[in-house]
Amino acid sequence: MSDIDGNLAPPGTRIAPRRNLKPVERGLSVAAGSVIGVIATQQKGTAGVLMGLLGSLLVARGVTGASPAKRLIGQRPDEAEIAKAAGWSSAALVSRAVTINAPREMVYRQFREIQRWPYWAFNVESVRIRRDGRLHFVSIDPTGPVEWDARITDERPGELLAIASVPGSKVPTTARYEFRDAVGGRGTEIHAAVAYRPPGGSMGRYAAKLTQREPGIQLRRDLKRFKSLIETGEIATNSPQGTVPKA
């Protein structure tokens, strides 16, 4: 995944520039808008008005070089970089930071016990460490259980842990967890960034969000449960009334 060290902006905050169209796209937009505009002048009634409106919007899009719609739903620049570097068709990057009221060494040590992740990462069913050091994950996908192998790609005890799926995984994923002292002695910050190749591209990503299986949602909840476990020794639940924790 892309190196976030040299970038002051944390992952998840970068958005495409306002002027996000390439010269070719701008030219096409103006041309198409002009044609529709000309046709609109020969139409009567509502159809003419609507076509005129569409034509002028396309011309404006081309002239300004800005497409708010593309900016909203298109791939972010950092995701495009990750996809390019990893050779993926597209990439999704989710990130989240959490502060835990405990010393950094202790937080790291607990986090490093990857076999225990299923306890707080509810989408992970089990983690086994293979003889060659690789990690064997069984995780729950929207489609059912998925088995995949990963390896630790970088580690600085107390500071950094990076994990990546091995080539050939169904959902290629890389994850990076940084551990920092919070200013003012307020415990430890975990800065997590997870990049993956979304099955089904960006549409698949939206589908996953609807089923609450999207990695961004999972990361947010997982880190909160990990925090609760470290700070209180247990994970708060309102079960049996209300939302029963999902396996």
Add this chain to the structure above:
Amino acid sequence: MRAVRWHGKKDIRVDTVPDPEIVNPRDAIIRVTSTAICGSDLHLYDGMIPSMQAGDILGHEFMGEVVALGKGVSNLKVSDRVVVPFTIACGQCFFCEKTLTSLCDNSNPADNQDLAEALMGHSPSGLFGYSHMLGGYAGGQAEYVRVPFADTGCFKVPAHLSDEQVLFLSDILPTGWMAAENADIEPGDTVAIWGAGPVGQFAIRSAFLLGAERVIAIDHRPGRLALAAEAKAETLNFELVDVMAALAETTGGRGPDRCIDAVGMEAHGLAIDNIIDRAKQATGLGTDRPHVLRQAIVACRKGGTISMPGVYGGMVDKLPMGAFVNKGLTLKTGQTHVHRYMKPLLARIEAGDIKPDVIISHRLKLSEAPGAYANFLNKQDEFTKVVLQP
């Protein structure tokens, strides 16, 4: 067990449900001996609070006897008599360490924090029986209740005090007290308190204990104003007098030094702004009716403090922010950090400084809860505070 459940707007039923069980090591199960209906329960009854689900067990003011304990609780034993704060707090996060227990990071389950974060940026603590955004926990208007983080959340009370004397330590007494504390009362101050319901009543008494010279209670229910007068508050009935003019004149034109909004999002009164807010609420264009907050900002003396224990749920508009800025006011609010007030207020009760049971108007059975909710809403003059016995 029998439990009071929310089935929808103005639809409260007493149902038979499974008994709660110990889930986590720090849990306790309490057999409820007394529980009360809170004014804030009426916001749920009115369907004003988002993320309620049909079947939710209500109730966040309760006390009882410990009947089961998780293996992680060492400071309690079975048969201990305890009062439980309505805010659930872990005791170990940054906020709990600062005694800001209603802001606990961990008691609202991770999944439930999503909606709270989307609406507010951050999630406050979980509460008993008060919507899924705020925890989705089963409440205490039931025969039994599961108390998470029981080692921080169960407060032992001495045997010589009756349930009625200590029950309100769970919410409204500390809420009234924190309202007065948040008002930054200085000697010689005049404090105006909107809303003479249970929280207003305790705010009146707390304000005097914290050094207020005069307390003015504003309401339209004669019975509640009479109760305020018993505590030596001066009273204003907003249906009979012009509150703004009365407050200005009675304070020699200065305005009350401290104003307390013990009303919240469902203000009554035939004022033009409130009628517009009502119309917006009815049509889904607005959520809250902040008539009292607007009035408090304009009435308050320059450089004064507004304390807001009243519950707001969503957005307010037409707030006189210009007045707020130019008069240099301070606004303090928040759900009550109940845990930090339990011990000192218990001492106040034992010393006879505060007699919490004076506000109780009705003692009913748990099975009578549906009628009690309706009467608490519709006959506010008569129904000041309802205590239910399972």
